[in-house]
Amino acid sequence: MSEQHLGVIVLAAGEGTRMKSSKPKVMHELAGMPLLGHALSTAHSLGAAHVVAVVRHQRDLIASYIQDFYPTSVIADQDEIPGTGRAVECALAAFPADFEGAVVVTSGDVPLLEVATIEALLEAHLDGGFAASVLSTFTEDPTGYGRIVRDETGAFARIVEHKDASEAELEIDEVNAGVYVFDSALLRSALSKLNQANAQGEKYLTDVVTIALAQGLTVQALSVEDQWQVAGINDRVQLAEVAAELNARICDAWMRAGVTIVDPPSTWIDVTVQLAKDVTIWPGTILRGLTTVGENATVGPEVLATDVEIGEGASIVKSHASSSKIGAGATVGPYAYLRPGTDLGADAKIGTFVETKNAKIGAGSKVPHLSYVGDAEIGVGSNIGAGTIFANYDGVNKHRTVIGSHVRTGSQNVFIAPITIGDGAYTAAGTAVRKDVEPGALAMNVSPQRNLADWVLEKRPGSAAAAAAKDSKN
């Protein structure tokens, strides 16, 4: 069938009361994307001419997400009449008036549904000449779902919502996945006939099926074996269950692609992350957003990386990093905090208890211990002494520190920005560097040390220190 005769409607107007959240349900995150992002990404993969998302609850928030990430979607507003049937009615009004063909309906809260599953439903729908096709699944716990009611012959009769179901109907283990294909003509005629005479006082989309059968049209319920694909998220318990399942699937796929994941259940990888082969991921690692990891790199244990480019053969241990770049062969951590704009060169090092921000650290340069490096540029092959602070903030403005190549700075320095230290320069331990240092110079401003002999014996008589000093002199 041609794309011109295919439309997709994604339902996202509901409040999601069971989430008990100030955020709309479909904006809750799963593996790095809102639930709605998963549904829209699938919807757009079908290649339909029209993808319409229906919104109402917190409309502007959801609409702006859609415009930013799926700008070719059409946004339709649902009015005050509640229910999935009304939502589809409002969406259909956004289609061209002369649209004819198949309309796929999916839900913004069913994130694991795969494109191939919808394609199979669509194909069976078109091949069989059905007016409506419903995706179903058999489940051990049908609580909350609409049940597929079949007649004595096993033919599909209707869908009854959990809240409207009789005792006997509640026993049915075939449930409505909330994914459908409808003939556009049926939808147009049936939607206008929906009433709100049910337990929830809503216009149920599921009643369209009953109307189709009453008109003598044919309807099918096609079941999918993989229950996870149709799992709808209504509360945070289900969100966590689906998240764990999706994560297991993401980890499986990466392991099959050549990544070693030592402990998949404690490793969380967003759908947007990219990993090269022979990457090793140790337990307790969370890779988020647009993070990429190059070949042979080692990540973890206990790393949180968001939008970080990790180069080939790099190693990062027990650290947090965001919007940063870690060069090939570089090492980070343990206990490092790489804030946005950190750009660590090849074979360079950010060591233990080091915080960096907006800092370009050249190839082979090292910041090994206990330092803050903010708003800085360090050349190649330089070494920053332990316990160094790049004092970038004068209380009003931020200033830059520029350090050349092959510089050696002493322990416990303060670089008071703006400041420049030339190539090959040294600084003495304990120096507060306030003036630029020319290439090759040694900077020091530490006053000579004075030892006041017997100060402790005179000023702290009777103390343990005085006694120890006395003992050592005797």
Ligand code: UD1
């Ligand atoms: C719905 C189905 C149920 C099915 C289940 C599968 C109906 C009447 N029931 O129930 O048979 O088993 O999905 O997950 O359709 N929405 C709107 N506007 C509304 C109400 C809901 O756009 O007025 C959207 C929601 O944002 C959500 C989707 O429709 O994305 C489903 O709504 P929800 O309230 O979760 O329906 P269920 O009770 O789960």
Ligand code: CA
């Ligand atoms: Ca639902």
